[in-house]
Amino acid sequence: MAPAAPVGAIEIRSQAETVLELFTSQGCSRCPDADRLLAEFAAREDVVALGYHIDYWDYIGWSDTFALAENTELQKAYAQSWGKARIYTPQLVVNGQIAVVGSDRAEAERAVGAASMPLPVSLRADGLDAVVLNAPADADLPPAIVWLVTYRDAADVVIERGENSGQSLTYTHIVTGRQAIGMWDPARGADIAIPLDEVLGTNADGAAVIVQERNGQWPGRILGASAFSR
Template identity: 75%
Template sequence: MNILWLRLRLAATLCLVTLPAGAVEISSSADAVVELFTSQGCSRCPDADRLLAQLGEREDIVALAYHIDYWDYIGWEDTFALPENTELQKGYAQSWGKNRIYTPQMVINGQNAVVGSDAIEAEQAISQAVSLLPVTLRANGSDSVVFSAPADETLSSAIVWVVPYRARADVMIERGENSGQALTYTHIVTARQAIGMWNPLEGAEITIPLEEVLGPDSDGAAVIVQEKDGALPGRILGASTFIR
């Protein structure tokens, strides 16, 4: 991959955040949510991070980077790691009957897991992903976004999640397996919050106040409708994103 080309493409994507004050850029409903579990302390993760940056440019994909904390002990504490991200990855593993987790791992629509640095395997899984539920977001003035999704009695009830993320950050890794490398990260998850339920008999409409869900480190957010298997995460039915 030509690094200059990638930086130019990333710059083109990030121009969305230079909109006039108060403006919100909204994406259409995506076919696939690609969740990358990654770490700054993992030597195989930079390839996966670059792949996620490319996938995140596609209109049919919601890309999210969940930085985990279980590699921090090997010499470098990931500056974006959240314990909640590790727990989400463990939840996926438990829901599939697996007893181990690893990085880099990509999860597609909450159902299929692939090695995050394997572009061919990732593309095969993404090509089979479909959105089961159309998700619509619309700006409500300058201070909120309205989520809506129609009823569909063929599906099960699901949780509506808001997942704020940072569009891009450059980090100099000083220790650990990636010591001495200046690495670029994109779609960095900064939080994950349940904001309501989607009812298959009634659908749902929820107003999302921007100041309450987007902290100072977040440029935008994904809104995801996801089933649960008991207390564990299930398949993702639909998703969309907005950038402030």
């Protein structure tokens, strides 16, 4: 396992074993425990942790300040991929394959302990302006999409209404955007240069690069991932 290492102004975390995607809401009374647990996992070198704030609880009294409609759509897409009719918060998706209750520490730790990904995904700094992704060829794996998921490292929010009214909560790895940046080919692998200023902008200070197969038209298993921050 390669540790996080500073390269100039960029810190790179390579070859993670687990990607954790937490679907959460500031308006959900059970979510603060899950948000704190995600922060603990985010400190591990072998975990890429992402907090996707959803918008479907906004109507109950507090509009989540980080909610994106796209996050809700991604959670619905996972449910479709697994043949499920229901989505909920806090939901923790592990490597795109299974979901557990995000506030259940024992269940989450079991899932993380059993998780692995078959594809090594590494990043290297190209000066101070870009990072370059490398994912080698592997004929035993299916073609996959390379996703770039930008995030804000941390923020404190005072919740003024709703189920968490009066609480000051800290959030970590808050997803600010998700876009496809290329394909991973089993025969050729992938080498993709990522320009830092263009992808991070002023609203993000880190990003995860995720190689994920498709389950029909829906998201499938995550094959490999890495992350960087500045």
